[in-house]
Amino acid sequence: MKDLLQIDGPRLWASLMDMARIGATAGGGVRRLALTDEDRRGRELFVRWCHEAGMTTWTDEVGNLFARRAGDDDEAAPVMMGSHLDTQPEGGRFDGVYGVLAALEVVRALNDANVRTAKPIEIGSWTNEEGARFTPAMLGSAVFTGAMPLEDALARTDAAGVTLSQALDASRARGTRAAQGVKVDAYFEAHIEQGPVLEANGNTIGVVTGGQAIRWFDVDVTGVAAHAGTTPMRYRKDAWFGAAQMSLDLERALARYAPLGLATIGQAQIANSSRNTIAANLSFTVDLRHPDDAMLDAMERDLRAVCEAAARARGLNVSVAQAWSSPATPFDAQCVALVEAATKRLGYSHERIVSGAGHDAIHLARHCPTAMVFIPCVDGLSHNEAEDALPADVTAGANVLLNAVAARAGAYAAAAAHA
Ligand SMILES: [Zn+2]
Numbered sequence: 001m002k003d004l005l006q007i008d009g010p011r012l013w014a015s016l017m018d019m020a021r022i023g024a025t026a027g028g029g030v031r032r033l034a035l036t037d038e039d040r041r042g043r044e045l046f047v048r049w050c051h052e053a054g055m056t057t058w059t060d061e062v063g064n065l066f067a068r069r070a071g072d073d074d075e076a077a078p079v080m081m082g083s084h085l086d087t088q089p090e091g092g093r094f095d096g097v098y099g100v101l102a103a104l105e106v107v108r109a110l111n112d113a114n115v116r117t118a119k120p121i122e123i124g125s126w127t128n129e130e131g132a133r134f135t136p137a138m139l140g141s142a143v144f145t146g147a148m149p150l151e152d153a154l155a156r157t158d159a160a161g162v163t164l165s166q167a168l169d170a171s172r173a174r175g176t177r178a179a180q181g182v183k184v185d186a187y188f189e190a191h192i193e194q195g196p197v198l199e200a201n202g203n204t205i206g207v208v209t210g211g212q213a214i215r216w217f218d219v220d221v222t223g224v225a226a227h228a229g230t231t232p233m234r235y236r237k238d239a240w241f242g243a244a245q246m247s248l249d250l251e252r253a254l255a256r257y258a259p260l261g262l263a264t265i266g267q268a269q270i271a272n273s274s275r276n277t278i279a280a281n282l283s284f285t286v287d288l289r290h291p292d293d294a295m296l297d298a299m300e301r302d303l304r305a306v307c308e309a310a311a312r313a314r315g316l317n318v319s320v321a322q323a324w325s326s327p328a329t330p331f332d333a334q335c336v337a338l339v340e341a342a343t344k345r346l347g348y349s350h351e352r353i354v355s356g357a358g359h360d361a362i363h364l365a366r367h368c369p370t371a372m373v374f375i376p377c378v379d380g381l382s383h384n385e386a387e388d389a390l391p392a393d394v395t396a397g398a399n400v401l402l403n404a405v406a407a408r409a410g411a412y413a414a415a416a417a418h419a
Contacts, residue, residue: 126140271283
């Protein structure tokens with residue numbers, strides 16, 4: 001295909017707004033938790049639209065929902081697009097659903113242009129991406145790619161004690177096809193950025209190069225409890241002030257990794273806290289992120305060094321224990337290049353960007369060649385009822401998806417072949 005293909009922007013927007021009515025909240029957002037009645041209705045609407053576009057649909061044994069447009073070589077591994085239809089409890093109209101409906105719009109546009117592809121094209125809508133009802137997040141794609149055993153996923157329970165297995169039956173989402181061992185030629189996911197960078201830089205498209213590495217730590221600081229009124233300051237071993245120094249020293253030390261290196265202390269707890277007792281035991285969490293594993297190694301060394309130095313200076317004990325980690329996930333160079341080439345040919349302003357959030361594509365990247373397309377979201381807001389995106393950006397992202405997927409799938413104009 002030499003010519004640029006174009007999606008129908010108003011049609012995609014109308015589908016997004018139709019889907020946003022299912023689980024619509026008073027605040028203008030959407031509540032469509034995984035495998036609830038709202039999720040079932042959302043899936044049924046999507047399936048109806050897929051059938052109208054001539055696709056076949058099915059679900060697998062963990063409820064991942066697929067739609068397929070046949071290719072000339074129907075035995076070939078499919079080029080897949082996708083994302084998720086579930087939302088946060090007070091979620092927005094674009095997180096996840098954009099990637100699913102942009103994928104549907106890609107198929108509609110190929111149909112309209114009478115374009116055929118050598119490879120089949122499939123859409124995957126992954127179960128329980130948000131992690132708001134069942135943990136972990138990205139559960140369906142984790143099972144699909146073998147990162148999580150099926151039995152483990154099925155046994156997960158929500159806050160009411162309902163297992164994922166029961167919820168699959170209640171929402172009629174359980175399928176018979178095996179969730180694992182499915183060959184995929186390549187996977188492309190369009191998503192709102194969920195951060196402020198593209199908007200701040202005035203760019204329409206983020207060419208996503210991968211997911212960043214994440215490490216979680218538990219830091220425990222131990223001092224000596226003592227009376228707040230009788231202990232002179234110089235005799236104290238105060239875990240609170242020690243932890244405060246560690247926090248600020250960490251922030252200062254990590255400045256040299258800006259803007260890519262990120263550190264967050266999201267939880268802190270004083271054991272047996274009392275307003276008139278010097279804190280003896282304080283624990284806090286640290287979340288460190290960087291796109292490069294080696295740089296994250298260096299950040300971890302800095303974290304340990306500042307904690308030990310502050311503890312030594314104050315006569316405290318400190319332990320820094322890693323609680324969880326996920327390595328950097330670089331996307332496939334060829335797939336990223338297809339996204340970038342499509343973006344340039346379409347004439348959209350763009351930049352290369354690393355995904356700060358988790359996505360199904362991070363799991364898929366360990367299963368098959370993968371890339372993502374980001375579009376800006378207004379004020380960088382996501383996981384928020386006010387989440388918004390501009391129609392022009394919604395159209396642009398889907399156009400990039402269309403042309404990247406068409407190139408990967410071997411698209412050609414069927415009408416021209418018969419002329
Ligand atoms: Zn999402």
